[in-house]
Amino acid sequence: MSNTIPKRDHFSSKFGVIAAVAGSAVGLGNIWRFPYVAGENGGGAFLLIYLAFIALIGVSVMLSEFVIGRSAQRNALGSFKKLAPGTPWFLVGSMGIVAAFVILSFYSTVAGWTMEYVVSSLLNRFQEKDPSQVNQMFEQFIAHSWRPVFWQILFMFLTGWIVWAGVKKGIERYTKLLMPLLLFIIIILGIRSVTLPGAMEGLHFLFYPDFSQLTGNSILQALGQAFFSLSVGMGALITYGSYIRKSENLGTSAFQISFADAIIAILAGVAIFPAVFAFGIEPGSGPGLVFVTLPNIFGQMPGGYFFGILFFILLTVAALTSSISVLEVVVAYMSEELNLSRHKATLLATGAITLLGLLCTISWGMGKEWTLMEMTVFDMMDSLSANILLPLGGLLIVIFTGWTLKSQVVKQEISNNGALKAPLFQIYYFIVKFIAPLAIAIVFLDNIGLLNV
Numbered sequence: 001m002s003n004t005i006p007k008r009d010h011f012s013s014k015f016g017v018i019a020a021v022a023g024s025a026v027g028l029g030n031i032w033r034f035p036y037v038a039g040e041n042g043g044g045a046f047l048l049i050y051l052a053f054i055a056l057i058g059v060s061v062m063l064s065e066f067v068i069g070r071s072a073q074r075n076a077l078g079s080f081k082k083l084a085p086g087t088p089w090f091l092v093g094s095m096g097i098v099a100a101f102v103i104l105s106f107y108s109t110v111a112g113w114t115m116e117y118v119v120s121s122l123l124n125r126f127q128e129k130d131p132s133q134v135n136q137m138f139e140q141f142i143a144h145s146w147r148p149v150f151w152q153i154l155f156m157f158l159t160g161w162i163v164w165a166g167v168k169k170g171i172e173r174y175t176k177l178l179m180p181l182l183l184f185i186i187i188i189l190g191i192r193s194v195t196l197p198g199a200m201e202g203l204h205f206l207f208y209p210d211f212s213q214l215t216g217n218s219i220l221q222a223l224g225q226a227f228f229s230l231s232v233g234m235g236a237l238i239t240y241g242s243y244i245r246k247s248e249n250l251g252t253s254a255f256q257i258s259f260a261d262a263i264i265a266i267l268a269g270v271a272i273f274p275a276v277f278a279f280g281i282e283p284g285s286g287p288g289l290v291f292v293t294l295p296n297i298f299g300q301m302p303g304g305y306f307f308g309i310l311f312f313i314l315l316t317v318a319a320l321t322s323s324i325s326v327l328e329v330v331v332a333y334m335s336e337e338l339n340l341s342r343h344k345a346t347l348l349a350t351g352a353i354t355l356l357g358l359l360c361t362i363s364w365g366m367g368k369e370w371t372l373m374e375m376t377v378f379d380m381m382d383s384l385s386a387n388i389l390l391p392l393g394g395l396l397i398v399i400f401t402g403w404t405l406k407s408q409v410v411k412q413e414i415s416n417n418g419a420l421k422a423p424l425f426q427i428y429y430f431i432v433k434f435i436a437p438l439a440i441a442i443v444f445l446d447n448i449g450l451l452n453v
């Protein structure tokens with residue numbers, strides 16, 4: 001082997017791959033973002049379109065990212081340089097790195113809120129509070145001068161520390177045990193939520209598709225949420241793909257992970273919306289939705305004190321296993337392309353993202369007034385990533401896989417050089433070449449008013 005190719009770390013087992021990628025996919029996107037965006041976009045019809053986007057496009061973008069990363073054995077930007085040298089395709093990788101900064105800046109704000117809720121649950125601060133008091137506590141907290149900032153910095157520190165520890169040891173260790181436990185608590189929460197008086201209205205809201213509620217913008221938001229939730233469109237899974245061993249089955253992994261991710265979002269919806277209606281909370285109340293809903297459910301269930309603490313701890317862990325995959329995009333890029341040591345790269349990236357993140361955090365308090373088109377810094381980062389950068393990145397990734405990479409290369413990667421049958425390859429390839437690019441392009445064009453559909 002030539003000594004210019006650094007030896008890459010690889011996930012050590014089948015479970016390692018699934019655990020790490022699922023750890024990236026399952027996070028605040030499922031439990032915090034999905035309910036709040038679905039709530040703002042009318043519920044049932046949004047859910048249906050979101051699921052259709054996952055099944056039809058999301059899985060294929062995920063598989064394409066795996067193919068790109070594992071065949072190139074490089075970071076998000078380096079992969080494009082290696083597979084299409086001398087072309088502008090590397091810009092897709094650069095966009096992914098920008099997206100990593102943008103996403104982690106507001107993601108760490110919300111992860112910080114989650115950590116505060118661990119402590120608030122421990123101290124039983126929500127006890128005997130009615131929904132409006134819980135709401136008030138949330139609003140006071142997010143606008144507080146230093147508490148949310150403190151938690152955000154701590155969260156970024158933890159993220160940086162895990163990435164510093166390296167791919168295999170850092171990532172696999174944390175994901176394997178805790179996610180099934182989180183799933184278990186979400187199910188218990190769902191059971192409590194649907195048995196609250198008035199809960200049926202919430203189930204109706206979530207599952208009854210009322211298409212009159214949908215606008216072109218909701219469709220773009222459903223696409224963006226699908227991508228955000230699956231961690232696709234910015235090269236996180238190109239980077240992780242490059243750590244997947246050559247013997248793993250990429251297609252099955254993409255399918256199973258996407259399926260699990262969608263189920264967890266639905267279960268989160270089942271836990272949240274019945275309670276939202278039972279407690280008279282406004283479903284479209286925005287990013288605070290789960291933080292004002294959940295403490296009320298815990299307050300109304302046996303063992304709620306312990307479940308509450310455990311839930312917010314596990315949600316913090318779920319956020320961490322996602323945030324490390326975002327930071328890894330930047331660190332892998334800096335260390336492989338800019339020749340920084342991994343440690344230096346981790347320090348630099350973590351520091352820079354934390355600074356940007358502080359703007360998002362304080363945009364709920366003293367920075368409330370810094371708005372552009374009625375959006376605060378937090379709203380801008382949230383919407384820029386999910387509604388623009390990820391769909392655009394996803395579009396370019398499928399075009400690259402379908403039209404620039406040779407079909408034999410793609411087929412070889414998916415079939416592990418012919419060792420696997422890959423029976424659905426033709427369908428996947430058709431989606432990547434035609435359906436996904438067209439669908440994403442139509443959603444975009446419709447949104448900027450260029451189409452009248």
Ligand code: PFF
Binds near residue numbers: 024025230
């Ligand atoms: N998929 C993560 C979640 O649902 O919380 C968020 C995320 C991680 C988005 C990694 C993008 C990414 F590259």
